Amino acid sequence: MSVNSLDLANRLQDINFPQKDEGLLPAIVQDAETKEVLMLAYANRESLQKTIETRTTWFWSRSRKALWNKGATSGNIQEIVDIRYDCDQDTLLFLVNPKGPACHTGENTCFYRSFFDGWPKQADDQGNVETPIASNMMG
């Protein structure tokens, strides 16, 4: 049985798609099982509707000015497990079951680099070598 279109229309009204910014909202994609954040892309009303209807992630490509079904070419589709939205109703969170890497580089996540990768090690007042942030925060 398909999603009731009246329910869908009502629920879509809860989301604050802006008048400006091409009607786009940020959509975070998170692996539903590992909880890894995979990517961020942009959704408009039509792409969200297609995401719900097809149960796979659809976005708006700001560079190509076109709707985009993630993985349609590569096969690395992202099956929708849940869709959440934030307190301001202006950011979406897609919980997905990914069928392959999210990133075009082949990495599992687009967030594969740390700001502190290769950061020179530093010594603290006691002469202990540490990274500038992580070591203080992880303890």
Added chain:
Amino acid sequence: MSVNSLDLANRLQDINFPQKDEGLLPAIVQDAETKEVLMLAYANRESLQKTIETRTTWFWSRSRKALWNKGATSGNIQEIVDIRYDCDQDTLLFLVNPKGPACHTGENTCFYRSFFDGWPKQADDQGNVETPIASNMMG
């Protein structure tokens, strides 16, 4: 020992802050331990620099047009564990150790609502009652 300012300046150049959109990039905040996505806010170059220097999250408030140190008033600060950035270098991911709820509603995460909350249960062809998406995807 403080973060080397030359290293910091070099690393900040890796991030593609836009000329338009007030120089803002989306910054996802994720709990470093539970992996829960807590919120999304917007960062500019100055807020990122303050995030690094103070080891707590700073953003740019688009409504108040001002820098904003998350939790400075409420006490619910977010200690930085790691900062990641995506393949396009235009989205930030802050991994944090939160000292309290991220959301102004008191919820732990701003993403406390599902698009399918209260969605009428539906029966499939075999008469099994199910939610429109989750039951098919979680199996």
